Amino acid sequence: MHEEDPVTIIGAGLAGCEAAWQLLNRGHSVVLYEMKPEKFSPAHRSGSLAELVCSNSLRSNVSDHAAGLLKEEMRRMDSLIMKAADETSVPAGKALAVDRHAFSRVIENRLNSFTNLTIIRKEMIEVPSEGIVIIATGPLTSDGLSHEIARLTDSSYLYFYDAISPIIEGDSIDLEKVFRASRYDSTGQGDYLNCPMEKEEYENFWRELMGAQTVPLRHFEDPKYFDGCLPIEVIASRGISTLVFGPMKPVGILNPKTGKIPYAVIQLRQENREATLFNIVGFQTKLTWPEQRRIFRKIPGLEEAEFARYGSIHRNTFINAPALLEPTLQLKKNEHIFFAGQISGVEGYIESTAMGLIAGLSASAFHRGKAFPPPPPVTAMGALVNHITSAESRNFQPMNINWGLFPALPQKLKKRERGACHALRALTSLDRWKSETLREL
Ligand SMILES: Cc1cc2nc3c(=O)[nH]c(=O)nc-3n(C[C@H](O)[C@H](O)[C@H](O)COP(=O)(O)OP(=O)(O)OC[C@H]3O[C@@H](n4cnc5c(N)ncnc54)[C@H](O)[C@@H]3O)c2cc1C
Incomplete structure (x- = not known):
């Protein structure tokens, strides 16, 4: 050169x-x-x-x-x-x-x-x-x-x-309310942090999602989503139970604090080696940022959550x-x-x-x-x-x-x-x- x-x-x-x-x-x-x-x-x-x-x-x-x-x-x-x-x-x-x-x-x-x-x-x-x-x-x-x-x-x-799920700062998660577990894992170690919900909590959460404001699509954004990354609110709109068969499914996740499988579970996956960031698994969304903050803070353990990044699809x-x-x-x-x-x-x-x-x-x-x-x-x-x-x-x-x-x-x-x-x-x-x-x- x-x-x-x-x-x-x-x-x-x-x-x-x-x-x-x-x-x-x-x-x-x-x-x-x-x-x-x-x-x-x-x-x-x-x-x-x-x-x-x-x-x-x-x-x-x-x-x-x-x-x-x-x-x-x-x-x-x-x-x-x-x-x-x-x-x-x-x-x-x-x-x-x-x-x-x-x-x-x-x-x-x-x-x-x-x-x-x-x-x-x-x-x-x-x-x-x-x-x-x-x-x-x-x-x-x-x-x-x-x-x-x-x-x-x-x-x-x-x-x-x-198609991004919200990312939460690790030290803003209430570790008293969440528990570590992987699906069908009996070792008690677990790679995920799990936020458990009982039926009533889940149904309230679903109602909040159904009434939430979303970001309008821009004219060049085609709302043909891949099935693997549908917005959480679109999955919810298909019926009150769809989320418990989708991203909030509890099967195989035993809460060691109660010895039971919760009605619904939101999983948080570690995002970096330092464990300072966690994403909410499967929660890609078009909700506006204030709505994400308001609604996702209703998840047990995330009441004080700080959002390093909000969810989006663009x-x-x-x-x-x-x-x-x-x-x-x-x-x-x-x-x-x-x-x-x-x-x-x-x-x-x-x-x-x-x-x-x-x-x-x-x-x-x-x-x-x-x-x-x-x-x-x-x-x-x-x-x-x-x-x-x-x-x-x-x-x-x-x-x-x-x-x-x-x-x-x-x-x-x-x-x-x-x-x-x-x-x-x-x-x-x-x-x-x-x-x-x-x-x-
Ligand atoms: C619709 C939209 C809104 C956004 N709003 C924000 C916001 O509000 N705040 C924020 O922080 N970030 C926003 N972003 C994200 C992003 O930070 C900006 O797009 C930012 O301008 C990216 O900088 P860049 O230099 O990488 O690309 P750009 O600033 O987009 O520059 C790329 C340039 O390359 C040119 N170009 C493209 N293809 C070719 C080609 N083949 N040959 C020659 N030239 C080409 C384009 O004309 C353009 O001038 C937005 C993104 C999008 C798509």
Whole structure:
């Protein structure tokens, strides 16, 4: 590879623009392909780069929240998206919200000030076979390119829908009310936490579900669900007992506290090795977030549940990153191809941006023949890289940043103190990593 060979980036959304900025600032030439305005995804509307497709909020701006910490880390890494967001912010309390048009304008102007950037407006349906390529085409990657990615990655590792059950923070579960057991397991050890319900509790829960508000489908979302991942409220709507024959079936689950099989059981499955996160098995849903919080907190043991991630079912193109990517965000099968943004297996504006930032730095190092150690997992950026590249690939689902993705703190703290402690550890570690790693890049 020659010094002057450009890096190709496909997709000029949040991740693609951030990756381009990191590369340009390190003296690389970049060719950035964007299909708008020639072709629009079903959600994109403007011809601008880095379009925010929905909300204008980038969530919490306080660094003792995981989303706020991620922003602070990106500011320290000279992020273009964070500069633009700070310059174009509008009042939004403790959140960071932006004027979306001004935000895109700042990003375009900054990128256009580089003479070594070429922007080509066309849909890419092939990944160039020469040179370094970063794929950052987002959750609504065009069909043509999706076929190409399926070819490059093995189609069984490319998904087009998220069907996600809510994920609960482990230390918010009331362990007095739940019990450990696996179905038909007599050892008493058990891999699942089980929330038991008696008949009356179950029927009240079912009635709440039947009256709950759901998120309306977008025009491009086809409500043809796979039978294996029907929304919980759709299963419930088929009759008062359907859930006890489906995701709440109690057979083979003995409650050691009563010596009986409960009328219904909700199972919580451990989500990570540290056991800081648990998902509610089979509870993928289109209920609104406030309704999930209200109704799922009626489950015995979850009265105080903190939701690391709410359930959802939506269109989303993403790869099974733990099976496919190195921690440098390079494809295991082809080190010239990097993935960035939502397609790499994260969820959300700032998380997608962060994966653009890391892919840009990593591609710069690779271009110069240098090693790129990803940020430490105690940082928010490192926690995301760690999740997408080392989670269990069988049940892999994209994630927003949340404390459950971070290694546990050495001491048990109250919730209020936890965030500040995580933030201090992360920022100290990031500064050290930055001075050691970036000096080389
Ligand atoms: C409908 C919808 C609403 C969302 N709302 C929110 C929200 O409110 N808050 C939040 O935090 N997250 C939200 N997300 C999730 C996600 O964080 C955003 O989609 C985010 O913009 C992803 O960033 P990205 O850079 O990975 O992709 P994008 O920002 O989507 O950028 C990808 C770019 O690639 C281009 N492209 C696609 N295919 C090709 C091709 N073949 N050739 C050339 N260019 C191509 C697209 O035109 C686009 O400009 C939403 C997602 C969707 C689908």
